Amino acid sequence: MSLNLDEKKAVVAEVSEQVAKAQAIIIAEYRGLGVGHMTQLRAKARQSGIYFRVLKNSLARRAVSDTPFSGLSEHMVGPLAYGIGSDPVAAAKVLHEFSKGNDKLVIKAGAMANHVISSSEIASLASLPSREELLAKLLGTMQAPAANFVRTLNEVPARFVRGLAAVRDQKETA
16 A cells, blocks of 8 residues: 555654664564564564664655664665664664574664664674663672672671670580
């Protein structure tokens, strides 16, 4: 079904809004992928906060023109699905993990602001920990010195109490 001009403008406006908030865009060819698999991929993308959509390439080119992602235009050939995310690692992970389990989805290219990345670079990006994991590790690293200091301070009275208990036990046995 073909879109009329107003519908095309609405689609371009919607995608342009997502591109404006994006940190990364990943494009993948879905030739031969069944509807059930595509539905699973959409659900995974939605859970990870990724805007995932199948678009006509001409509409996608209009949406990314005059943005930091305009370098992707030369890779927009064939039936493509677009994963647009504010977390580049999450977008890469979802599409890369799905493509490992399904050979019909082939990651073509991606882009971060002013930089086009290849499929191998997307695989490397997918292996990085997510933002939440990195924040948790940073918080643990920041808390470690304070926690060790508190344990050290707590050890002085605990050692004193154990010493008193040992003296008491020694007097009771004597």
